[in-house]
Amino acid sequence: MSDSLGATGPQGLQGSAQGAGSAAPAAGDLIKDTTTQTFAADVLEASMQTPVIVDFWAPWCGPCKQLTPIIEKVVQQAQGAVKLVKMNIDEHPEVAQQLRVQSIPAVFAFKNGQPVDGFMGALPESQVKRFVEALAGGALAPTQAEQMLEAGQAALDAGDIGAAAQAFAAVLQEDRENPKAIAGLARCYIESGDHDRAAEVLGLAEGKLAEDPDVKGAAAALEVARSGAATANDDLAPLQAAVEADPANHQARFDLAVALNAAGDREGATDHLVEIVRRERKWNDEAAREQLVQFFEAWGPMDDATKAGRRKLSAVLFS
Template identity: 50%
Template sequence: MSTGNGFLDLSGGENTGAGDNQIVDTTTASFAQDVIEPSKEVPVLVDFWAPWCGPCRQLGPLLEKVVRESKGAIRLVKMNIDEHPAIAGQLGVQSIPAVFAFVGGRPVDGFMGALPESEIKAFVDRLPKGEGAPADPVEQAMEMAREAENSGENERAMQVYAAILQRVPEHGEARVALAGLLWDAGEKEQATAMIADLPDDSDLEGLAMLKKRIALEEEVAALGDPDALFRRLETNPDDHQARCDLAAIENARGNRMEAADHLLEIIRRDRDWRDGEARTQLLTFFEAWGPKEPAVAKARRKLSSLLFA
């Protein structure tokens, strides 16, 4: 998840009373004294919570336990957003529990929701320790968004990318990444609009690949009924145009190996059809799918066998 100013939030915060120096309650007026200054020496977790929040009550005791077990290595500061909403608003908190980690006087990481104890500990272990300037919070948020995306947590990744764009609207990499996830989620008009003003010659990672995906899928709308195309092939197995159109349809449906197999069959039957159009289209698919797609490696092996057998 992410916060409105570009920092990733993962999950956190409940409030129970705290009486020691390691765990304190704060107010808007004392926030700098309780959070900013101490964070220049040790990481400070800020737990934004409210009395009515059930997940906050789940998270609070776990946060306190992890902080106490750190034996002074980290501090926990709690802020009731019903009584003191200003700081939460500045940080873009839209739901609670929300936990932010401050290091060197700045927020460097965060999470939202009631995480289990093991994940809280892992979060704390990732924090920069000691005095000194922390890493760029926007880049930290980008890294956390990438990790979420690589782990299949696409909704969480989208929230983080969106938060980064709230803080840095011109962040091209975040725009491309969010547009790709929106496209996958079926929000195609929104995804297309997000990258519409990005130049084709941009070196932004993933932009060319995403634009090729969009172009391919837009072409499918004019290709007709796949059942009719299959019937054409039953009548004439050498109807390469029908097979090529089916490849485009299967690609749009996400059936990548099926799409590749249609083009490979054309190459097997007539590799020079339309000056090698089937091979050209297959290579276009490879570029759009990306090198990590398993279908690419499998189809490349089949293509090599056909071309060099």
């Protein structure tokens, strides 16, 4: 929306609302409805003091009904750092037309009488919060859902799968499209060995949600877990012997890397895959590099093995 925001200044809007007699919103009035006649006071004038978010909606718009309560919640959480003004475009279409709104929900942020940011479509609460934080110029206090997600991740890191699953499931009961909760609960099932249930949870992520980094990481972890399950109980000695006998036996080294990861030896798995890349990067359509990337997604970007592995891979690729 940056082009339409940048192309429309306050002058045209001011003209449509010229002569409005409404006073600026009272202090502490964080959320209100506006009209064409009161838009200048409610938004343009008010934004000279406090950033104002304008939510263009209509009664027939399903996504609007999803988004508006989320914006209201986050604005209230901001405790006066921003205000929210809602405009029904069925009753008051003029301002939306001047802002070139072509679909709803459409959200604009105003500062100092100017539109400065915006987005279209229903977004999850986490993205709405980032939008408001950027406008307010500071981080907001964590929501209850964010606190539950943090507790769930801490429990998962500590190996308390039951407590972690309860926390992530509680968030999903309130927000079935929360990507961190989907990914967290899926990882709980992966850790417990219930791969089918993990896949069922990941099935909640559809469309753009499936591209969320947390969801993609959990999906990669499921693929790695499923491939590793076939080798988890294998004797590594034959594979190790095959690699020692012929260091150029890339398939044996690849299989050994997968088996080592299944056994919990991430460093060993990384080293063997990096060695394949060093010897013959194009082998099997760059299977070693692609397996490393999948491992990194599955382990997570902050895992020590991921950080070390990326450094080792980069050293080989760019040497």
